[in-house]
Each structure stands twice: as structure tokens, then as C-alpha cells.
Amino acid sequence: MSVRMPRFLPTIFLAASVPWLVRGTFGASLFTRDRHGVELTDAGRQLLADAGPLLASTHAVRRRVSAAASGKRRLMVGFRAGIAVTPAARAFEDRHPDVVVDVQRIEGDDQAAMLLDGRIDVGYVRLPIDEAGLRVTPLYTEPRVAVLPAGHRFAGKAEVTEADLAGEPLVWHGDPSTQPTERPLPNAGYPVRGVDETLEHVAAGRGISFLARSASVFYSHPDVVYVPIRDLAPDQVCLAVAASQTSPVVDDFVTAAQSTAEITAECGNYEMWQLGGDAVTRHA
Numbered sequence: 001m002s003v004r005m006p007r008f009l010p011t012i013f014l015a016a017s018v019p020w021l022v023r024g025t026f027g028a029s030l031f032t033r034d035r036h037g038v039e040l041t042d043a044g045r046q047l048l049a050d051a052g053p054l055l056a057s058t059h060a061v062r063r064r065v066s067a068a069a070s071g072k073r074r075l076m077v078g079f080r081a082g083i084a085v086t087p088a089a090r091a092f093e094d095r096h097p098d099v100v101v102d103v104q105r106i107e108g109d110d111q112a113a114m115l116l117d118g119r120i121d122v123g124y125v126r127l128p129i130d131e132a133g134l135r136v137t138p139l140y141t142e143p144r145v146a147v148l149p150a151g152h153r154f155a156g157k158a159e160v161t162e163a164d165l166a167g168e169p170l171v172w173h174g175d176p177s178t179q180p181t182e183r184p185l186p187n188a189g190y191p192v193r194g195v196d197e198t199l200e201h202v203a204a205g206r207g208i209s210f211l212a213r214s215a216s217v218f219y220s221h222p223d224v225v226y227v228p229i230r231d232l233a234p235d236q237v238c239l240a241v242a243a244s245q246t247s248p249v250v251d252d253f254v255t256a257a258q259s260t261a262e263i264t265a266e267c268g269n270y271e272m273w274q275l276g277g278d279a280v281t282r283h284a
Contacts, residue, residue: 073099075253078106078120081195082142082214083237084267085124087260092253099249107194108174115242121250124257124264126212127236128178134240139257140265141234142212144180145226147198149205155225162231169207171198180210180232199224212237214268237265 028043075092079085089101106114111125116133129136146160154160162181169188172179176187188207192198196219198209203223212235216226239257241250257264 073249074102075099075122075249076102076104076120077253078104078111078114078123078125080106080108080111080124080126080237082212082218082268083124084264087263087267088253088257091256091260095252095256096249101253109193111240115240118242121241121245121247122253122257123240125238125240127238128174129238129240131240133243135243135245136238136240137254137258139237139239139261141236142214142265142268143234144210144229144232145213145216146229147202147209147211147215148225148227149202149208150223150225151205152208152225154227157227159228159230161229165208165229171201171207171209173198173209180235195219212268217268 029041032039032041073096077085077089085101085103089103092101093099104114104120106120106123106125108126108129111123112130112132112134114120115123124139125136146154146165148155154164162183165181165185166183168185170179170185171188171190171192173192173194176184179185185208188201190201190206192201192209195211195215198211199219199221201207202209203221210229210232211226213228239254241254
């Protein structure tokens with residue numbers, strides 16, 4: 001016996017032309033219409049806020065069911081730049097030698113979407129993140145560093161403060177309100193996506209930026225220097241999964257990630273790497 005699951009109808013797009021359908025489905029009017037056009041009601045705005053994560057969760061379930069039906073045992077782990085997945089993967093594979101841990105780099109503007117639509121099963125993310133439809137578990141914090149052009153007047157300093165950089169144009173990768181400074185810096189006007197673009201703009205002298213300390217270990221550029229700036233709020237690294245995710249395999253990876261969080265944090269510690277090439281391995 002087979003059961004055919006009905007598809008969710010995107011009634012929000014039909015509401016303007018078929019208002020009786022919307023009221024019948026949701027028990028409330030989602031739109032108001034007058035000679036000036038159509039506007040969302042409070043109920044409509046709530047549906048708009050909830051529909052995205054719900055639809056994405058449906059797609060994620062379909063992907064997981066398809067993978068299970070094909071007999072594949074694969075866990076896709078997303079990670080932000082500067083975060084090492086290997087410590088958790090090794091701990092996880094000790095318990096699940098039959099599961100292949102695959103990895104995919106993610107950026108800040110798609111980390112929530114990729115979890116919700118099933119492209120990744122679990123993600124090492126950096127705050128801020130839209131937590132709607134997700135379970136987010138804090139792992140560790142990272143100090144931030146200032147990213148400066150090699151010829152900058154502070155490039156040779158052992159450390160700078162936020163006050164030192166007041167007024168500098170900032171190359172930033174997100175909403176200006178997410179800047180870690182107490183007093184926002186002027187926007188340099190170059191929205192970036194990821195570490196690589198940030199380094200290119202800074203190297204070209206278009207502004208400065210801030211990154212988590214691990215950037216100084218994993219990314220180098222001949223025209224960029226990293227200088228510690230310890231009076232900024234640290235970068236928060238978390239582990240996130242879709243709230244609809246119920247796989248015991250994913251739960252086991254979360255446990256492995258939590259148990260190895262200290263090692264993962266040290267992978268981005270430049271002082272640890274200065275002790276020798278295998279310092280992090282010995283620490284593990």
C-alpha cells in the first residue's frame with residue numbers, strides 16, 4: 001500500500017486572486033485589497049515568516065529519504081572558513097566507520113538556507129544566523145583580528161585597539177549592524193562574501209576588516225597583515241542542525257563535535273601552530 005503525500009500549496013501567492021481559498025485553508029485573511037493595491041495582514045506576515053523554514057524542511061526530508069532509499073550512508077557537514085572539521089570527523093568515524101563524512105564550505109548568507117533545504121546535514125556556523133527552524137548549539141569563541149593592508153600605519157604593531165581604528169573604512173561581509181565594534185566604522189562600500197573577497201579588497205587598500213583569529217592560520221595574502229585586536233567581542237562558533245532533523249547519526253556527530261570543540265578551537269590558534277607542525281595533533 002502506498003500513501004501519496006499532498007504537496008503544500010503556496011497559497012500566499014494565490015491569495016490576491018482567490019481570497020476564499022486562503023480563508024478556507026488558514027481560517028484568516030492574509031491580504032487586504034483596496035484601490036492602492038494589496039497588503040499583507042498580520043496573519044499574512046506571520047505566514048510569510050513561517051513558510052520559508054517549513055518549505056525548506058520539507059525539501060530536506062525529501063533529500064534524506066532519497067539518500068536512505070539509495071542505500072548511501074553519507075553525512076554532509078558544512079563549515080565556515082577557518083573551522084576544522086577533522087577532529088569531530090575522526091571521533092565520529094570511530095563510532096560509524098560505515099558513514100562517509102563529506103564536507104562543504106558555506107558562507108554567512110547561506111548557512112541557514114543550506115541546513116534547512118538539506119544540502120548539508122549539520123553545520124559549523126558563525127553568529128549571527130537566523131535561528132528560525134534550526135537548533136543551534138554554542139561550541140567555542142574565537143578572538144578577532146584586524147585585517148590591514150600591508151602598508152597600513154598599524155601593520156607592524158603587536159596589537160591595536162578599536163579606538164586606534166576609529167574612522168577607518170570597513171570592508172564588511174554582512175549587515176552593517178553586525179559590526180563587532182561599539183562605534184560602527186564607515187562602510188567602505190564593498191559588500192563581500194567570504195574571507196577570500198575580504199582579503200582582496202583589503203589588499204587593494206579599499207578598507208580594513210575584522211576576521212576570526214583562525215584566518216591568520218588558514219589564510220595568507222602577501223599584501224595583507226593580521227593584527228590582534230582584543231577589545232572586540234569574540235566571534236561565536238556554533239553547531240547547527242535543522243529542527244526537523246531526527247537522525248541518530250546526526251546526533252552522534254553533534255556529540256563528537258561538542259567533545260572535540262576545544263581541539264577545533266586550537267586549530268585556529270596561531271600560538272599553538274608556532275609550537276610546531278604537530279602541536280595540535282599532540283594536543284588532541
